[in-house]
Amino acid sequence: MTRSIDTEIPASLPSEPRLVAIPRLAAGGRWRVEAMRSVSEPLLLWFTKGQGRITIAGSTRGYTANNAIFIPAGVMHGFEVGPQVFGTAVFFGRGGGIPLPATPHLLRIREVHAQQELNVLIDTVLREINSGQPAHERAAKLHLGLLGVWLERQVAKAAPEQTKPDAAKRLVSRYTALLEREFRSGSGVGDMAAALGVTATHLTRCCRIACGRSAIDLLQDRRIFEARRLLAETKMPVGAIGESLGFTSAAYFTRAFQHLTGKSPSAFRRAG
Template sequence: MNMLSSTPPVPVHAFKRDEASGNNWFTITRSEGGLTYEADLLLPHRKDYYLMVFVRRNQGRHWADGKAYEHPDNSFYFSGPAQMLVKEEATPFWGTHFAFTSEFLALQPSADLRSLPLIQNPHQGHELRLTEADALVVEDLLARLEAEQARPGEWQHRLLTAYLTALLTYLSRLYKEQFTGAEPSAEQRLLHAYQARVEEHFRELHEVGDYAAQLHLSAGHLSEVVKAQSGKPAIKHLHDRLVLEARRLLFYTRQPLKEIAFDLGFSDASYFNRFFKRETGSTPAQYRSNTRKMYQ
């Protein structure tokens, strides 16, 4: 595959420091019917941080990676860096949203949070449905976080970490209940590790051997395990990730096809066209035209 490294064209929103408390890794905002969405959130974008939103009530809709979510009462939405999001319109919102950085997850004593199902998200979920009892627990923990955020001082970081750990752990239990499946075996963990590396490097690394080297394995062993666990060859995972990104850019942006090809690392636009048609059955231009007609 002829590929070049590139920078993604979709805007990536950086984490905004909480100026009131001076907190560089965590923010929380409650809304009681306000229009809390900034204009740039109404355009396709990614974030370089984790965003969690508890919806008590909101008659709105947003999209995550091409899927629409309607915001039923007592719902909870979670997203991590690189996921593509867009809000359709600003509508009155009752609930709370909070955000934290990847750096926070690397800090002690919060490092174990990285292993929680809500953070790992092995099922690529985005929405949790909360019972009224669940909603009350979540609201209580959010209120404690909000109160502590307003009290800078010696103990603030420890208490914020404690409350956030409790909240993310509680939500992870709900995640496990709503996204069912057995605990992964060693082979399944290797598959997930390969998929995570593909997610991180799919633009510049285009050979299975490159990923095998990162995982300190032979390409043959990695391919064998990935095929056995997923039912499809390791190279197909890479191709599927490229197709997903291409679909995102074709659907969400007005970028010329040549620019999309370059952004995905293809040195030749005609090769990108052939690759996309081979993988999807339609050319990039046909896909863009058909999907926009569908959602008009």
């Protein structure tokens, strides 16, 4: 079975920082990056080549080379990784104590000096992580701290250019945060809309404005990503997976899974 790069460490345990080439995140299938999901530690995506779209907290934007995208722990996201996309994903680890932004940021790094500074910091962190020198782990975390300073300065520099999200995007951000907490519960879009104080119709309209997808599409994408992850990485029975994700019957789970992936859960597991 192919293990996920960003979910192999139980979320309840501390994790060490690690750097992964962005194309490697899609090892085992592009669904690992394109489907809606979250990771349990802060993440910085540094794109050095290529372009695509990224959805963070229900809002879709384009990205291109020299874009740095910060995603806090637990924030739902997914992004395209075409064959010409290159860069590095920096997982800061859990329990590292590095001050980092509390909200997502997409930063267009136009200054060559700032681009070079980030490249040097990433290279230094990677060298220390792979080093056998004494105290290399502490050195890597100290350089990650400097990366956090770099990020804080770039966020401050970009602040005058950034516009505040409109009402639709604020609602969708609240929806995706609730969805991330509740996607296993069996709650539907109507239940979540009611919890947010709006109608399901209004919520779906706002989702289409923010990311071009409906509220149910986001919910099913998140649930089916988790189903694929469990099928690929565990021996959990298919029926138990569906039940753990709030599907009311095995048949409903199979239909939903096949509709989104083109395969039944059992066929997907065999293909992996």
